[in-house]
Amino acid sequence: MVVPSGPAMIVRDSTVPFHRQLKTILLEQISRDGLVEGDRLWSEPQISATYGVSRSVVRQTLAELENEGVIERVRGRGTFIAGAKMDHGLTISIEGLYAQAQSLGLELTSDVLQQAVEPAAEPVSTELEVVTGCPVFMLERVRGVEGMPWSHTASWIPSARVPGIEEHDFSTGSLYELLRTRYGMRFGRARRSIEAIAAPEEIAHYLGVDEGAPLLRIKSVLYDIHGIPIERFIAHHRGDMSRFDVSLGSMAGEDRLAEVYVAPGSSVG
Structure with a gap:
């Protein structure tokens, strides 16, 4: 000292x-x-x-x-x-973790747990607006920042929109960049929900934290410029390594904050 x-x-x-x-x-x-x-x-x-x-x-x-x-x-x-935390500007732009890490000068690593085409089940089929059983590409990864496990992510994309994507090496590079460059997708908007949860045993193992440790869980659906769903994903971020900055705008001259009530004992989906 x-x-x-x-x-x-x-x-x-x-x-x-x-x-x-x-x-x-x-x-x-x-x-x-x-x-x-x-x-x-x-x-x-x-x-x-x-x-x-x-x-x-x-x-x-x-x-x-x-x-x-x-x-x-x-x-x-x-x-x-303290160590650096990854910031997420939720209202600025839609970009992947790879681009965010690059903008902060941080090294992002990806450990691919599984990538495969599988039949869409609920709620994936509903959120992607495809028929139940329709083929979807599923990608599950653990993302690390500066050598530390930081986030567990799972993505689902309709296979018809991304032929051959299951053969791509996702241990490096950006999924979103691939969607833009190879498949010509143009991102429009995203619908996201964020909640604090206690780490389940399996996720805790992947992130190197104790079971029950605080995590931030993000559920999101990404849409293209025509309003058609591109991707559904769920991410679990370590609470000690993440912060989310939210900008509040103005509607009709008034600042508004929307509240979502979840009844005790009910499912949050």
């Missing part, structure tokens, strides 16, 4: 609150000292003594850094530099 020793100090007569100044100083110190994921940060007493601020100011600063995903505080152990 490196003791904070940066030249920057709190400016007492500044209009900028102490905790904001301290936050800037600590971020600069972290960068200057080259601290990386897992490195221990300085203790509250050390920070307080070094920069001449109260413990309450230090706690407020650390709370902001934790909320922003810069640090992680572990009870009984201390404060550590």
Whole structure:
């Protein structure tokens, strides 16, 4: 653990609150000292003594850094530099995980569990608007970021729209890029639902977490520009490695938030 020793100090007569100044100083110190994921940060007493601020100011600063995903505080152990989380902008664009990881400069890996053509069963057939028993291509993968398992995904696509896709190597590259370039698909919109769940045993095994650990489950149907379903997928993301940023727009001059009620004991599909 490196003791904070940066030249920057709190400016007492500044209009900028102490905790904001301290936050800037600590971020600069972290960068200057080259601290990386897992490195221990300085203790509250050390920070307080070094920069001449109260413990309450230090706690407020650390709370902001934790909320922003810069640090992680572990009870009984201390404060550590946190790992990067994948962000999902749900209202910006429709893109695959491969493109998102590339945009963040992260290495995305894919472990293919199965890929095959199978008869469509419910609810796949309903959501893809095909007849039950109609051939669909099914792809199941575990996606990893920087060598860590991050997401378990399963996709279903009507086979008639993607002839020969079952022969493709999905251990590298992007499914969505393949759909665009080889099959000429143009994406229109997607309908998605997100819920927090406890990790089932099988998914927990694939993601390297304990059974019952918090996961984010996404269910989605992707449509082309004509409103015809392209893909149905279910993804389970590790809760400690994911964050979803949602932009709220305005309808008829008013900001609106839609709520979905699920009755206790009922199925969420």
